[in-house]
Amino acid sequence: MEMNFNVKGMDFNRAGEAAAKFKKALQLVGMEVATIRKAVIVAYEAELNIVIHARQGSLTLKVYSDRLEILAQDEGPGIPDIALAMQEGYSTAPPHIREMGFGAGMGLPNISKCSNNLEIESEIDV
Amino acid sequence: MNNMQKYFHSVMLDRDNCKGCTNCIKHCPTEAIRVRKGRARIIEERCIDCGECIRICPNRAKLAITDSPERLAEFRHTVALPAPSLYAQFGPQVMPRHILGALLDFGFDDYYEVAVAAHAVSGTLREHLSRPHPRPAISSACPAVVRLMQVRFPGLLENVVPVETPMEIAALLARARANRERGLKNNDIGIFFITPCPAKVTAVKQPFGEVSGVDGVISMSAVYGELLNRLDSPSARVTASLSPAQGVGWGRSGGENHAIMNHSLLAVDGIHNVINVLDEIERGGLRDIDYVEAQSCTGGCIGGPLVPQNPFVSRVRMENLVKKLSRRTPELPDLPADPNFYRLKRPILPLPTLKLSHDINRAIAMLEQVERISGDLPGLDCGSCGSPNCRALAEDIVRGYAETSYCVFKLREKLQLLAREIVDLSQMQPPAMGREQSGTGERQEKE
Numbered sequence: 001m002e003m004n005f006n007v008k009g010m011d012f013n014r015a016g017e018a019a020a021k022f023k024k025a026l027q028l029v030g031m032e033v034a035t036i037r038k039a040v041i042v043a044y045e046a047e048l049n050i051v052i053h054a055r056q057g058s059l060t061l062k063v064y065s066d067r068l069e070i071l072a073q074d075e076g077p078g079i080p081d082i083a084l085a086m087q088e089g090y091s092t093a094p095p096h097i098r099e100m101g102f103g104a105g106m107g108l109p110n111i112s113k114c115s116n117n118l119e120i121e122s123e124i125d126v
Numbered sequence: 127m128n129n130m131q132k133y134f135h136s137v138m139l140d141r142d143n144c145k146g147c148t149n150c151i152k153h154c155p156t157e158a159i160r161v162r163k164g165r166a167r168i169i170e171e172r173c174i175d176c177g178e179c180i181r182i183c184p185n186r187a188k189l190a191i192t193d194s195p196e197r198l199a200e201f202r203h204t205v206a207l208p209a210p211s212l213y214a215q216f217g218p219q220v221m222p223r224h225i226l227g228a229l230l231d232f233g234f235d236d237y238y239e240v241a242v243a244a245h246a247v248s249g250t251l252r253e254h255l256s257r258p259h260p261r262p263a264i265s266s267a268c269p270a271v272v273r274l275m276q277v278r279f280p281g282l283l284e285n286v287v288p289v290e291t292p293m294e295i296a297a298l299l300a301r302a303r304a305n306r307e308r309g310l311k312n313n314d315i316g317i318f319f320i321t322p323c324p325a326k327v328t329a330v331k332q333p334f335g336e337v338s339g340v341d342g343v344i345s346m347s348a349v350y351g352e353l354l355n356r357l358d359s360p361s362a363r364v365t366a367s368l369s370p371a372q373g374v375g376w377g378r379s380g381g382e383n384h385a386i387m388n389h390s391l392l393a394v395d396g397i398h399n400v401i402n403v404l405d406e407i408e409r410g411g412l413r414d415i416d417y418v419e420a421q422s423c424t425g426g427c428i429g430g431p432l433v434p435q436n437p438f439v440s441r442v443r444m445e446n447l448v449k450k451l452s453r454r455t456p457e458l459p460d461l462p463a464d465p466n467f468y469r470l471k472r473p474i475l476p477l478p479t480l481k482l483s484h485d486i487n488r489a490i491a492m493l494e495q496v497e498r499i500s501g502d503l504p505g506l507d508c509g510s511c512g513s514p515n516c517r518a519l520a521e522d523i524v525r526g527y528a529e530t531s532y533c534v535f536k537l538r539e540k541l542q543l544l545a546r547e548i549v550d551l552s553q554m555q556p557p558a559m560g561r562e563q564s565g566t567g568e569r570q571e572k573e
Contacts, residue, residue: 001490001491001493001494001497003497016405016406016409019409020405023408025493025497027278027478027480027481028480028481028482028489028492028493028496028521029481029482029486029489029490029493030478030480030481030482030483030484030486030489031486033280033281033476034281036281037281037408040281040408040409040410041409041410044409044410045410063490063493064490065486065487065490110410
């Protein structure tokens, strides 16, 4: 079972829609409450990353009986130093985004905390 | 009570008045209503008794089941528990003590003000917030919001403060007082909450804790006329109100927060606004907030479906009353100091009513079908099929509660195909027919 959701960069009004759609689907499947809660956070943070940093991207949810996979793909500037990006509080979000209360440098760390396995691939200057 | 029935609901359908329109299905926050055979049907396990359908129904076909005041006769000693919102339903000169006098004149033997219990609960909340707790803590006071979380936000139930509602605390204190001061046995005491909403009725008949201490719930609107007439009645006893300003303020949105003070507090009212805030919390937001006061009705309890007064008028009345009361030093009765007295006796558990199947593999396959069918439906969410939107119809089809032909657009498509086929068929003729009137043609073909 696979679900897809397109996300546009800078579209803050719609941020959270993919996470909400995934949550609804997982409730229909009857996933455990704690699993759903973690999946919502992972999906939302990934969605927000695309909104803040990328031109456009997509989120894919893959549902299996024993696990979930959330795949975020986007076209954006890329992450030059992944280890640095994983540090709590490290952010490359511009000041005007931070003024909105986003871009606190907790996105990737939160995703990492809420998932059992996190893989990141990035290419710069594509 | 209600061993026979799995769910009790205060919100019910009046079959005679329901025309089968689709107003209610589209406003229900848990998608708990369907129209079938020309009438609305409430899916019991999903209904949270918020009363949105009562408000929206143009035909007044949604009712709240409450207890009749005649039930007072069942008990030797009756105690009224007036919700704080009751104090805002009357004119500007009417003070709580007048309303309490009218309640006694109406037939109650005693009263215990819920606003007094609300004051005590505020203290427990302050104490709870000063210790480590899941952030943000969420109020347990509005039963419609708690049921909403059981159905749609089970992951947030651990954030709900494990504290009893002012109504339950008032019932406990009222009973203890009747035991103590009058030597009455529990069976002789009837405790009646005067309610602004149906959710409180359900909270009593099907409580979150083990049992409710409330014996009956009477609609505020049902006694309003009686109370209004008795405000100036010469037989009304002069009595005293102990309600402090902070406790009375619980009757409107923001009141809990005002009573708690000194924390980072958020108040949200209106069930659809509450859903937005809970979504945000579920996504990991609002960690900077200590406490969320969430109320299903716009304006808080004064906006309840069973209040007689316009909520904007009662809001002004309440603000003025709170101002007046805050100039006085309250003379509160002795309230239990032990925080455990105010604790919820058991945790609030999820009500997983949304899942498609108990078998997860089957549920995944069914979800796939839901996705496919909903992509195939027109996406206009017109509601003519009796489900609140196209996606819900797709779910209903997969669950076996509906058919694709319930969709008028799908039906039309099918009819068009069928019509074309009929035209095609009508032009086909069996070989024995279709001889041309005259001329050449087949005759020349050969004998």
